[in-house]
Structure formats: structure tokens, C-alpha cells
Amino acid sequence: MRGLRSQTERHGFHAGSATRIDDFIGDFIDDFIGMADCGDTCPMSPVKQAPTRTPRSIILAVAGVTLGLILVLVLFIFAIPSLTESGKVEVKLGSDTYDAGSAESLARSIASAGPLLLPDVSGGKRDVYLQHLGDDPASGWYAFDARRPGQSRDCSLNWRADSADFVDPCDGAVVPADGSGLTDYPVTVSDTGRVIVDFNPDAAPAG
Numbered sequence: 001m002r003g004l005r006s007q008t009e010r011h012g013f014h015a016g017s018a019t020r021i022d023d024f025i026g027d028f029i030d031d032f033i034g035m036a037d038c039g040d041t042c043p044m045s046p047v048k049q050a051p052t053r054t055p056r057s058i059i060l061a062v063a064g065v066t067l068g069l070i071l072v073l074v075l076f077i078f079a080i081p082s083l084t085e086s087g088k089v090e091v092k093l094g095s096d097t098y099d100a101g102s103a104e105s106l107a108r109s110i111a112s113a114g115p116l117l118l119p120d121v122s123g124g125k126r127d128v129y130l131q132h133l134g135d136d137p138a139s140g141w142y143a144f145d146a147r148r149p150g151q152s153r154d155c156s157l158n159w160r161a162d163s164a165d166f167v168d169p170c171d172g173a174v175v176p177a178d179g180s181g182l183t184d185y186p187v188t189v190s191d192t193g194r195v196i197v198d199f200n201p202d203a204a205p206a207g
Contacts, residue, residue, distance in 0.1 A: 100130055100195040107137040114159040117146060118197075127156060128185065129166075130197065133177060141187035143197045144179030
């Protein structure tokens with residue numbers, strides 16, 4: 001018995017140490033179970049845990065960004081040109097030429113709603129009417145000032161669909177549908193079917 005006790009003590013095992021090991025293991029298991037049961041009330045680790053990015057979250061983020069870019073692209077390709085051709089968007093005429101849009105679309109719009117007013121939002125010095133007469137979208141285009149020479153912006157011409165002409169709201173003067181007598185601008189239809197207005201400095205009153 002004495003030999004067995006000596007061998008046990010030589011290897012560091014005795015009744016007291018075994019009891020302490022049992023107590024340590026028991027306390028560890030109790031603490032572990034308690035932390036699993038405490039939920040949100042558990043004490044936070046002093047080291048902030050970095051959020052884990054799963055493959056699914058990464059795919060959803062990339063898909064969201066891609067969808068947003070596609071929507072912006074569709075807006076610029078379809079929505080804005082459509083609004084411009086329908087006269088709902090004011091256009092700043094600051095360059096020598098202006099692409100008004102598709103000749104076929106504009107011809108249909110003017111036939112149903114009247115000439116298209118292109119407001120000069122840079123100061124109102126060059127508001128222009130775009131007019132189309134006839135059935136051929138490739139010809140019959142006119143662009144001219146929206147008011148008679150010397151008149152203020154308050155006297156911009158109004159289109160009268162019943163008589164197919166313009167009238168000056170200030171003095172009642174009548175202007176033909178093609179803008180005769182007003183400062184006009186050359187209009188061409190490009191090879192791709194686009195209506196191009198040339199705001200060149202040599203524009204003169206139409207005869």
C-alpha cells in the first residue's frame with residue numbers, strides 16, 4: 001500500500017488534486033451550460049466579433065447594385081428622350097444644333113397635340129416652336145421663334161388647333177402655321193431619322 005501511494009504521489013496524483021480537478025471540470029461545464037441558456041443577457045466578449053459575410057449575403061448585395069445600375073441606364077435611354085419628345089421636359093438650347101428626337105415620333109405627337117415648344121431655360125431669349133406639316137416625317141419641318149420680333153415673353157404665340165395657326169395673346173396678331181415672318185432655323189432629318197435643328201447665327205426672318 002505504501003509503495004502504491006509513493007508511486008501515485010511521484011506522478012503528482014493524490015486524493016486532493018483529483019478532487020480539485022473534478023471541481024474544476026464541474027465548474028467549467030456549469031458555466032458553459034449557463035452561457036448557452038442566458039441568451040442576450042450573456043456578458044459580451046471584450047473583443048468585438050466581426051460580422052460574418054455569407055455567400056448568400058454577398059450575392060444579394062451584388063444583385064442589388066446591378067439592378068440599380070440597370071434601372072438608371074433604362075431611365076436615361078428610354079424615359080428622358082420620351083419626356084423630351086412629349087414636351088414635358090424643358091430643354092436648354094445652348095448649342096448650335098439640337099437633336100429634337102425621332103422624326104416619326106415627333107410627327108405623330110405634333111399631329112395630335114400641336115407644335116412642340118422648346119423653352120430656352122437659360123434666359124428665355126430664344127423660345128422656339130418645332131412644327132411639322134404634312135404626312136411625311138422626313139420633310140415638312142419648321143423651327144421658328146415662339147414670339148414675334150420685339151414682343152416680350154408674355155406675348156409668346158398660342159397655337160390654335162381649330163384654325164391651324166398661331167395668335168399673339170397681346171395684340172391678337174395671327175401667324176401662319178409655318179411661322180412665316182418669324183425668325184426661323186433650318187431643320188433637317190438625319191440618316192438615322194432624327195430631327196436636327198440648326199441654331200446658326202445667320203438665321204433670318206422667314207419670307
